[in-house]
Amino acid sequence: MKIGENIRKIRMLKGYSQEYIASLLKISQRSFSKIERNEVNITWDRIQEISKILEVDINVLKNFSNFDIFDNLNQEETDIDKLIKKQFYKLELELQNLKALLLKNQYLKTINDL
Numbered sequence: 840m841k842i843g844e845n846i847r848k849i850r851m852l853k854g855y856s857q858e859y860i861a862s863l864l865k866i867s868q869r870s871f872s873k874i875e876r877n878e879v880n881i882t883w884d885r886i887q888e889i890s891k892i893l894e895v896d897i898n899v900l901k902n903f904s905n906f907d908i909f910d911n912l913n914q915e916e917t918d919i920d921k922l923i924k925k926q927f928y929k930l931e932l933e934l935q936n937l938k939a940l941l942l943k944n945q946y947l948k949t950i951n952d953l
Contacts, residue, residue, distance in 0.1 A: 842886065843877035849893050850875075852929055863892050895932065896939035905930075930947035 850860060861871035864885070873879045874889075890897045 841877040842881065842901060843875045845900055846889055846893070847875040847894055849903060849932065852925065852932060853893060855893075860889070860892055864888055872919075896936050896943075898939045899935045901933065902935075919921065 850857070854932070857871050858868045861868045870879075874881055886897060886900065890900050893900070894933065905919070
């Protein structure tokens with residue numbers, strides 16, 4: 840899975856529209872849609888910008904493919920089931936963010952101790 844798909848899933852979890860994210864990036868909604876569909880090469884700087892807007896660590900953006908929740912929603916699920924699943928994955932996303940921060944802090948501490 841490419842990063843654009845992960846951006847889309849995380850954006851949807853956060854409840855942001857493409858228009859909202861595009862406006863913060865100062866690009867058109869159409870250009871942002873191309874990013875999500877992996878139709879353009881995305882720069883490292885743009886990935887960092889999107890990461891900040893979505894409030895997730897870049898590693899979470901890159902490795903979010905394990906959470907294919909939108910691809911696996913059953914049509915017969917109730918709205919409550921969908922809400923519970925969405926909240927669960929929001930918590931899972933926050934946990935991944937915290938793990939990434941912890942690893943970063945441990946790395947910085949190791950470097951400072953040298």
